[in-house]
Amino acid sequence: MQRSAQASAVSKSAGEPEAASDPNRQRRRERLLQIGTLVLLLxxxxxxxxxxxxxxxxxxxxxxxxxxxxxxxxxxLSATLDSMSTFVLGFVIASIIGIVVGFAMGTNRTVEVILDPYINALYAMPLVALIPILMLWVGIGFLAKITIIILFAVFPVIINTVTGVKNVDRHYLDIGKAFMASRFMVYRQIIAPYALPYVASGLRIALGRGIIAMIVAEFLTSISGLGGLIINYTNAFETAKAFAPVLVVALLANALTVLVQKVEERFGRWRRR
Amino acid sequence: MPKLSVRNLTKRFPVSGGPSMTALDGVDLDVEEGEFIAFVGPSGCGKTTLLRIIQGLETATSGEIRIDGKPVTGPGHDRGFVFQQYGLLPWLTAAQNIGFALEAKGIPAARHGETTERVLATVGLKGFGDRFPHQLSGGMQQRVGIARALAIEPEIMLLDEPFGALDALTREILQNEMLGLTERMGKTILFVTHSVDEAVCLADRVVVMSPRPGRIREIVPIDIPRPRASLGEALRDTPEYVAKRHQLWTQLMDLV
Structure with a gap:
C-alpha cells in the first residue's frame, strides 16, 4: 500500500506537483476509496x-x-471466550513446542536428520484426515480441541525456526567465537535474535492455521464455541445468526495477526527501516 | 622471547573434486611486544586467513603459533579481533556490543558500564552507547568494533582490513586516530590491509605476502620515527614514507 501510494504520487507529480507533494491527502483519498467500495458492496x-x-x-x-x-x-461473548481460551492455550503450547523443537533441529544435525521427514510430511498432508482417528484417542472434549490446534499450528513454527537458526550469518557466529562467548550466550544473543523474524512469520502462519483448526475442531468434535454457533444456527436455518460468529472469527484472526506483527516490530526495532 | 611466534604454518582448504587449495604455505614470523605489523598482498595471498588462524577462528593444517612461548590452540581473551564488516551484532546497541565481549570474558555486569564508557570515549564515541549499529556511520561502526576489542584489554590486537569498506576521507581520519591510539597504548598489533599507504603510515614492519600458495615474500621495516601521530599530514611527505611506499608498490606490482 505504502509503495503504491508512492508510485502514484510520482506519476501524478508530472501534471499536478502540488497535490502530489501532500502524501496525507493521497492516503485519505485511498482510505475513502476503500470505505466507499465496502459500502457499495454491502x-x-x-x-x-x-x-x-x-x-x-x-x-x-x-x-x-x-x-x-x-x-x-x-x-x-460466551462462545468467543470458549473458543479463544481453547485457541490461545493451543497456540501457546504449539509456539513453545515449535520454537524448542525448531531450535534443537537447527542446532543439532542428528535431531534434524531424525525429525525432518516426519515434520515435512505432516506439514504437507491434510491434517483434517487425522481428526477422526485422533478422536478415538483423545475423545471429543477440550483435550481433543487443544490437540487438533497444536497439530495444525506447530509445524510452520518448527519449520521457520529451523530455517532461521540454520541461516545465521557466519559473520555473527565469528564474533561469538572470537570473543569466546559461551554456548548459552551464542544461543541467546546471536542465534535467537537472528532467527526471531523467521519465528515470527512462522507464528503468523500458525495463527491462521490454528484458527482454522479451532473452527474445524468445533465442527467435528463436541460442538461448542463460535464454530458450534455457526453449525447450530445453520442447522436451524437462522442464517443471519450464523453470520455473527463468522464475523467474530474474521475480526479475531485479523486482530491477532496485527498483534503478532506488533510484537515482531517491538523485538525487531534494531532493523533498518 | 618474541610476543608472538608463528612457525611453519600451513593451511589447506579441501576443494570438492580436485586437489586441495593451499592458502598458507610454511609461514614463519616473530613479532616483538609492542610492535605494529601490517600485512599486505594481493587477494588470495592468505593474509586474512593467517590473521584468523592466529585469532583461533580457523585451525591450521600444520604448524605452530605461540604467544609468550605458550602454544595457542583456539580463541583467547589475550587477543582482541576487529572485523572488516558485519563485525557488530545489529540487534545490540553499541554499548551492548561491547558488553557482549565483556560478558564473554566473564566480567561482572556491574563493571560493564564504566569500561564501556571509557573505551567509547577512547575511540571518540562518548555518548553514542545507546545507538544501534544502523544508526551509526560505517566509520563509527568500526570505532565501536575497535572499542570492543580494547574493552577486553587484550595483549594483542588483530585487525582484519578494518577500514577497507570506508570512504577515503573517513579512512584517513581513522588511520590517524589509529596511529595516535596505538602509540599511546603500545599494544602489539597485527593489521591486515590492502592499502600500502595505510601499512606504511601505521606499521613498524610491513609483511608482504604472495598468493598461490600464500607465503611471506618479504618483511619491510618502516623507520619513520615515533610518535608519528604528531606529524599529521607531514608524515606522508617524509623521505622514508615516500621511499617505502614506492618500494612496496613495486614489489606488489611484481606479484600481481
Missing amino acids: AVWEFAARDANKLLVAVPSDIAVATWELLLNGEL
Missing part, C-alpha cells in the same frame, strides 16, 4: 438478496440485527 448485497429466501440467504441489515441480539443475550 448495498448491492442488501438489495440483491432482498427477495431471496430468508432461510437460505441473510442480508447485511439482518446480520447486524442478529449480531446485536446475540451480543445482548451473551451468547456471542
Whole structure:
C-alpha cells in the first residue's frame, strides 16, 4: 500500500506537483476509496438478496440485527471466550513446542536428520484426515480441541525456526567465537535474535492455521464455541445468526495477526527501516 | 622471547573434486611486544586467513603459533579481533556490543558500564552507547568494533582490513586516530590491509605476502620515527614514507 501510494504520487507529480507533494491527502483519498467500495458492496448485497429466501440467504441489515441480539443475550461473548481460551492455550503450547523443537533441529544435525521427514510430511498432508482417528484417542472434549490446534499450528513454527537458526550469518557466529562467548550466550544473543523474524512469520502462519483448526475442531468434535454457533444456527436455518460468529472469527484472526506483527516490530526495532 | 611466534604454518582448504587449495604455505614470523605489523598482498595471498588462524577462528593444517612461548590452540581473551564488516551484532546497541565481549570474558555486569564508557570515549564515541549499529556511520561502526576489542584489554590486537569498506576521507581520519591510539597504548598489533599507504603510515614492519600458495615474500621495516601521530599530514611527505611506499608498490606490482 505504502509503495503504491508512492508510485502514484510520482506519476501524478508530472501534471499536478502540488497535490502530489501532500502524501496525507493521497492516503485519505485511498482510505475513502476503500470505505466507499465496502459500502457499495454491502448495498448491492442488501438489495440483491432482498427477495431471496430468508432461510437460505441473510442480508447485511439482518446480520447486524442478529449480531446485536446475540451480543445482548451473551451468547456471542460466551462462545468467543470458549473458543479463544481453547485457541490461545493451543497456540501457546504449539509456539513453545515449535520454537524448542525448531531450535534443537537447527542446532543439532542428528535431531534434524531424525525429525525432518516426519515434520515435512505432516506439514504437507491434510491434517483434517487425522481428526477422526485422533478422536478415538483423545475423545471429543477440550483435550481433543487443544490437540487438533497444536497439530495444525506447530509445524510452520518448527519449520521457520529451523530455517532461521540454520541461516545465521557466519559473520555473527565469528564474533561469538572470537570473543569466546559461551554456548548459552551464542544461543541467546546471536542465534535467537537472528532467527526471531523467521519465528515470527512462522507464528503468523500458525495463527491462521490454528484458527482454522479451532473452527474445524468445533465442527467435528463436541460442538461448542463460535464454530458450534455457526453449525447450530445453520442447522436451524437462522442464517443471519450464523453470520455473527463468522464475523467474530474474521475480526479475531485479523486482530491477532496485527498483534503478532506488533510484537515482531517491538523485538525487531534494531532493523533498518 | 618474541610476543608472538608463528612457525611453519600451513593451511589447506579441501576443494570438492580436485586437489586441495593451499592458502598458507610454511609461514614463519616473530613479532616483538609492542610492535605494529601490517600485512599486505594481493587477494588470495592468505593474509586474512593467517590473521584468523592466529585469532583461533580457523585451525591450521600444520604448524605452530605461540604467544609468550605458550602454544595457542583456539580463541583467547589475550587477543582482541576487529572485523572488516558485519563485525557488530545489529540487534545490540553499541554499548551492548561491547558488553557482549565483556560478558564473554566473564566480567561482572556491574563493571560493564564504566569500561564501556571509557573505551567509547577512547575511540571518540562518548555518548553514542545507546545507538544501534544502523544508526551509526560505517566509520563509527568500526570505532565501536575497535572499542570492543580494547574493552577486553587484550595483549594483542588483530585487525582484519578494518577500514577497507570506508570512504577515503573517513579512512584517513581513522588511520590517524589509529596511529595516535596505538602509540599511546603500545599494544602489539597485527593489521591486515590492502592499502600500502595505510601499512606504511601505521606499521613498524610491513609483511608482504604472495598468493598461490600464500607465503611471506618479504618483511619491510618502516623507520619513520615515533610518535608519528604528531606529524599529521607531514608524515606522508617524509623521505622514508615516500621511499617505502614506492618500494612496496613495486614489489606488489611484481606479484600481481
